[in-house]
Amino acid sequence: MAGNKIKLTEKNVILKKISEQKLLLLLMLVFMIYFIVFRYLPIAGWVMAFQNYKPHLGFTGSEWVGLKHFNELFGDPDFFRAIRNTIGMSIIRLIFGFISSIGLAILLNEVKNAAFKRFTQTVSYLPHFVSWVVAATIVTTSLERDGIVNIFFTSLGFLKEPVLWLGEEKYFWLIIALSDMWKEVGWNAIIYLAAISAIDINQYEASIVDGAGRLRRIWHITLPGMMPTIILMIILNIGLLLGTFTLVEQVMLLDNPMVIKVAETIDLYTLRLGMKLFRFSFAASAGIFKSLVSVILVFTANAIAKKLGQRALI
Amino acid sequence: MKGKAGILLSIVLVLTMVLSAGCRREDESANRPGTEAAQTSAPEKEREEKVTFTMFYSSPADDWEKSDVYKWIEQNLNVSLDIEYVVGDLPTRVGVMVASREFPDLVFGSDEHEKFIDAGALVPLNDYIDKQGVNSKKLYGNYLQRIKWTDGNIYHFPWDRGQQTLATETSGFYIQRAVLKEFGYPKIETVEEYIDLIARYKEKHPQINGKDTVGIELLTDDWRDFTLQNSPLAIMGGPNDGNLLVNQQTYEAKIFATMPESKKYYGLLNQAYLNGLIAEESFVNTYDQHIANLTAGNVLGVCYDHNWQIGQAQHTLKDAGMHERVYVAFPVVLEKGTKDQYQWPANMITRDGVGISVNCKNPERAFKFLDDLQSEEVQKILNWGIKGLSYEVDDNGRMYMTDDMREKYRGEDFRRKVGITGIRPWPSAPNYWKYEDGNSWNISAQPEEIRAGYDEWDLEILKAYDAEVYADMFAKPQESKYSVAWDIPIPSDHQAAINNEKLREVQRYHLPRLITAPEDKYDEYWNEYVKEVDGIGMDIYEEFVTEGIRQRVKDWWGE
Numbered sequence: 098m099a100g101n102k103i104k105l106t107e108k109n110v111i112l113k114k115i116s117e118q119k120l121l122l123l124l125m126l127v128f129m130i131y132f133i134v135f136r137y138l139p140i141a142g143w144v145m146a147f148q149n150y151k152p153h154l155g156f157t158g159s160e161w162v163g164l165k166h167f168n169e170l171f172g173d174p175d176f177f178r179a180i181r182n183t184i185g186m187s188i189i190r191l192i193f194g195f196i197s198s199i200g201l202a203i204l205l206n207e208v209k210n211a212a213f214k215r216f217t218q219t220v221s222y223l224p225h226f227v228s229w230v231v232a233a234t235i236v237t238t239s240l241e242r243d244g245i246v247n248i249f250f251t252s253l254g255f256l257k258e259p260v261l262w263l264g265e266e267k268y269f270w271l272i273i274a275l276s277d278m279w280k281e282v283g284w285n286a287i288i289y290l291a292a293i294s295a296i297d298i299n300q301y302e303a304s305i306v307d308g309a310g311r312l313r314r315i316w317h318i319t320l321p322g323m324m325p326t327i328i329l330m331i332i333l334n335i336g337l338l339l340g341t342f343t344l345v346e347q348v349m350l351l352d353n354p355m356v357i358k359v360a361e362t363i364d365l366y367t368l369r370l371g372m373k374l375f376r377f378s379f380a381a382s383a384g385i386f387k388s389l390v391s392v393i394l395v396f397t398a399n400a401i402a403k404k405l406g407q408r409a410l411i
Numbered sequence: 412m413k414g415k416a417g418i419l420l421s422i423v424l425v426l427t428m429v430l431s432a433g434c435r436r437e438d439e440s441a442n443r444p445g446t447e448a449a450q451t452s453a454p455e456k457e458r459e460e461k462v463t464f465t466m467f468y469s470s471p472a473d474d475w476e477k478s479d480v481y482k483w484i485e486q487n488l489n490v491s492l493d494i495e496y497v498v499g500d501l502p503t504r505v506g507v508m509v510a511s512r513e514f515p516d517l518v519f520g521s522d523e524h525e526k527f528i529d530a531g532a533l534v535p536l537n538d539y540i541d542k543q544g545v546n547s548k549k550l551y552g553n554y555l556q557r558i559k560w561t562d563g564n565i566y567h568f569p570w571d572r573g574q575q576t577l578a579t580e581t582s583g584f585y586i587q588r589a590v591l592k593e594f595g596y597p598k599i600e601t602v603e604e605y606i607d608l609i610a611r612y613k614e615k616h617p618q619i620n621g622k623d624t625v626g627i628e629l630l631t632d633d634w635r636d637f638t639l640q641n642s643p644l645a646i647m648g649g650p651n652d653g654n655l656l657v658n659q660q661t662y663e664a665k666i667f668a669t670m671p672e673s674k675k676y677y678g679l680l681n682q683a684y685l686n687g688l689i690a691e692e693s694f695v696n697t698y699d700q701h702i703a704n705l706t707a708g709n710v711l712g713v714c715y716d717h718n719w720q721i722g723q724a725q726h727t728l729k730d731a732g733m734h735e736r737v738y739v740a741f742p743v744v745l746e747k748g749t750k751d752q753y754q755w756p757a758n759m760i761t762r763d764g765v766g767i768s769v770n771c772k773n774p775e776r777a778f779k780f781l782d783d784l785q786s787e788e789v790q791k792i793l794n795w796g797i798k799g800l801s802y803e804v805d806d807n808g809r810m811y812m813t814d815d816m817r818e819k820y821r822g823e824d825f826r827r828k829v830g831i832t833g834i835r836p837w838p839s840a841p842n843y844w845k846y847e848d849g850n851s852w853n854i855s856a857q858p859e860e861i862r863a864g865y866d867e868w869d870l871e872i873l874k875a876y877d878a879e880v881y882a883d884m885f886a887k888p889q890e891s892k893y894s895v896a897w898d899i900p901i902p903s904d905h906q907a908a909i910n911n912e913k914l915r916e917v918q919r920y921h922l923p924r925l926i927t928a929p930e931d932k933y934d935e936y937w938n939e940y941v942k943e944v945d946g947i948g949m950d951i952y953e954e955f956v957t958e959g960i961r962q963r964v965k966d967w968w969g970e
Contacts, residue, residue: 149904175916234699237695238700241700242691242692263695264691264692353632353695353696354694354920354922354923355694355695355923355924355927357919369912370909370912373903374903374904374908374909375903375904376909379904
C-alpha cells in the first residue's frame with residue numbers, strides 16, 4: 098500500500114512539473130519537430146549507401162550492393178588525404194578561434210570606456226555578416242603579389258621578395274585559419290562576454306581587497322568563471338572537426354591548382370566524386386562515415402571532460 | 412477595397428486600349444513602304460487559293476504577324492497564320508493540348524516539342540518530302556538522314572542548323588596588337604614563334620603603363636582550366652574534342668594527356684616559365700583577377716583561350732581606349748605545316764522545328780507552305796528582311812545595309828517591325844551557307860557587314876595578314892561526322908565518367924606543377940604525372956566514347 102502511494106505521488110510530481118512547465122515544453126516541441134524532420138528522418142536515407150541508388154527507381158527498386166561503396170571509399174588514397182586535410186584545417190581553425198575569441202572577450206571586459214568597448218565589439222563582429230564569397234575576394238586581393246600583405250611586410254623589411262601566399266602549400270592551412278579567425282572572432286567572443294558577465298562581482302571586489310592585480314584577477318577569477326562555457330563550446334566544436342559548411346565554402350573559394358593536395362576536404366571530395374557525378378550512394382557512404390566519426394568524437398570529448406571533473410554536455 | 416480595385420482595373424483596361432490602338436496605327440503607317448516594296452519585288456506565281464492555318468508557337472507574343480516579313484509571306488505564299496502564343500507555362504499548355512488532342516494545324520513546341528511527337532500528334536513528312544519537297548531536298552540535303560526521329564520518320568525541319576563563328580575566332584593563342592605592330596606583323600605559326608615574339612617584346616619594353624611587363628598569363632580558375640588541359644589538342648591540329656584525340660577514319664578515341672606532343676608543349680611552357688615569361692599568378696588567380704590583369708594592359712599574351720572567356724577583357728580594353736593592348740588570336744600549332752582546326756563547325760540541333768499536326772485538314776498545302784519557306788527567295792526575306800527597308804543591293808549584286816539601316820538595325824524595335832528579330836522556328840540553312848548569288852545567308856554573316864564594325868587597328872591588322880575578317884586567319888572548319896567527342900553522353904555514375912573526373916583532378920594538380928617545375932626536374936615530374944594518369948584506367952573512358960562515336964556515325968550517316 099505504502100509503496101503504491103509513493104509511486105502515485107511520484108507520478109503526481111511529474112504531472113505537476115509538466116503542467117508547471119507546459120509553456121517551456123511547448124516551445125521545445127517546435128525544435129523537437131525541427132530536429133526530427135531535418136536531422137532524424139533523413140537518416141532513413143542511409144540505406145542508399147548500400148544500394149546503387151537511382152532516383153527514378155527509388156529505395157525499393159534500386160539494386161543492393163552491400164559495402165561496395167565503402168570499399169571504394171576506403172580504397173581511395175585521396176579520401177584519406179581529404180580526412181587529413183579536413184582534420185588539420187579544423188584543428189588549427191579551432192585553436193586560433195578559441196584563443197582569439199576568449200582573448201578578445203577578456204580584453205573587452207577589461208575596457209572601462211563603454212563607448213570604446215561597444216565600438217570595438219561592433220567592428221570585430223561585422224565581418225561575420227559578410228558572406229564568404231565577398232570575404233574570400235577580400236582575402237585573395239590582400240594576398241596578391243602586389244596586395245596589402247606583401248606591401249606591408251616588404252616595406253617593413255620582413256620580406257625581401259613578395260610572396261605568392263595562396264600559391265604555396267605550406268601557408269594554405271594557416272591562411273584558412275587566420276581568415277576564419279578574422280571573420281568570426283567578434284561573433285564568437287559574444288558568448289564568452291555573456292559568460293563573464295555572469296561571474297559574481299563580489300569575487301572581484303574580494304580579490305581587490307586581497308591585493309590582486311589585474312592579471313591575477315583574470316587568471317584566478319575570469320578564466321575559471323568562463324570554464325564551463327569554454328568546455329561546452331569545445332565539446333560542441335569537436336563534433337565539427339570533420340568539416341562544416343563554412344569550411345567547404347571557404348576552401349572552395351580560396352583554393353587553386355597549386356594547393357589542391359592540401360586543400361580538398363571530405364565534403365569537397367564527396368562533392369567531386371559523389372554529387373557531381375550523381376553518385377548518391379557513394380556520397381551517402383562518405384556521409385555516414387563522417388557522421389559516425391563525429392558522434393564518436395563528441396562522446397569521447399564529453400567523457401574526457403567528465404573525467405577531468407568539468408561539467409559535461411551529457 | 413472592391414471599389415478601388417475596380418477603378419484600377421478599368422484604368423488599366425482603358426490605358427491598354429488606348430496604347431494598343433496607338434501602336435497599331437503607327438505600325439500600319441510604318442509598314443506601308445515595306446508592303447509596297449514587297450509588291451514590286453513579288454514574283455509571278457500561279458495564284459493559289461488563300462488558306463489560313465492555325466499555329467501553336469511556343470514563345471511569348473511578339474507581334475510577328477504585324478511585321479513586314481509576315482505581310483510579304485501572306486501576300487506571296489497565300490498563307491495566313493492564326494498564331495497562338497504561349498501565355499504562362501509552356502509544359503502545362505503542351506500537356507493540355509496533348510491530353511485533349513486539340514492541336515492547331517502547325518505546332519512548334521521548342522524544348523517540349525518531343526511531347527507532340529511522342530503523343531503521335533504530328534504527321535510524318537517523309538512522303539511529302541519525297542514527292543513535293545523541291546526546296547527542302549536542297550536546303551537539308553544529306554541532313555535529311557540525320558533529322559530522322561528514332562522511329563525513322565521526319566516530323567519537322569530543325570530551325571537551328573548551328574551557328575558557325577564567321578566574324579571572329581572561336582579560340583586561339585592571344586597576343587597584343589602592340590607586339591605585332593612592333594615587329595611588323597610577323598606570321599605566327601608555331602608555339603616557339605609565339606613565345607619568342609613575346610620574349611623579344613618583353614625585353615624591349617620591360618614596363619607598360621608603369622607596370623612590369625608580364626609575358627603570358629594562363630587561366631586555371633576552377634573548371635576554366637580546361638583551356639590548359641585541352642590546348643595540346645589544338646596545337647596538334649585536332650578539332651574541339653575535349654580531352655580526346657579521335658582518329659577520323661576509325662573513330663578510335665584516345666586521351667592525349669600523356670602523348671609526346673603534350674609533353675613537348677608543356678615543356679615549352681616550362682622553359683618559358685623558367686625564362687620569366689609566364690606569370691606565377693596564373694595558377695592562383697580567379698577568373699575575375701585574370702580578366703582584371705588582362706585589362707591592365709601589361710600582359711602580352713594568353714596561351715590558348717576561347718573567345719567567350721577572353722571577350723570580356725577585349726571589350727573593356729576597347730572601351731578604355733587601349734586599342735593597342737587588345738588581343739589578336741592566332742591558330743598556333745606545334746609543328747610547322749600542321750593544318751589547324753581552331754574554328755569549329757556548326758552543329759545542328761535536331762530537337763525541334765515546325766511540325767504539321769494530325770488535325771490539319773490540308774496537310775499537302777501545309778507542307779507546300781513549309782517547303783516554300785525553304786526557297787532561296789523566301790529565305791532571303793526571312794533573314795534579310797525587305798529590300799529598301801532593311802537592305803539594298805549594289806551593282807555587283809552584293810546585299811548591304813546603308814549607314815542609316817545599320818544604325819536602325821541596332822535597335823530592337825526596327826528589327827521587330829521588319830520581322831527579322833530573334834529566333835524563328837522556320838526551316839533554315841546553317842549561317843555559313845551562301846545564296847546562289849554569293850551573298851551570305853543572313854546579315855551578321857555578310858563580310859561587308861562584319862567589316863563595318865571594325866576600327867583602323869582591325870583594318871590594318873587584317874590587311875597585314877591578308878584577311879577579310881578575323882575568322883579568315885584560321886583554317887575553314889571541317890565538319891565532323893559525330894559533332895564533338897564531349898557531346899557523347901556518359902551516364903554520370905558510369906566508371907568512365909568517374910575516371911574522367913579523376914583525370915581532371917590529376918591534371919588540375921600536375922599541369923601547373925609541370926609548368927613551374929625547377930630546371931632539370933621537368934622529366935621527373937612528367938614521369939610522376941604519367942604514372943598517376945596511367946593508374947586511373949582511362950581505357951574505360953576511351954572505349955566508352957569510341958563506342959558512342961561509332962554508334963552516332965552509324966545513326967546519323969548510316970555508315
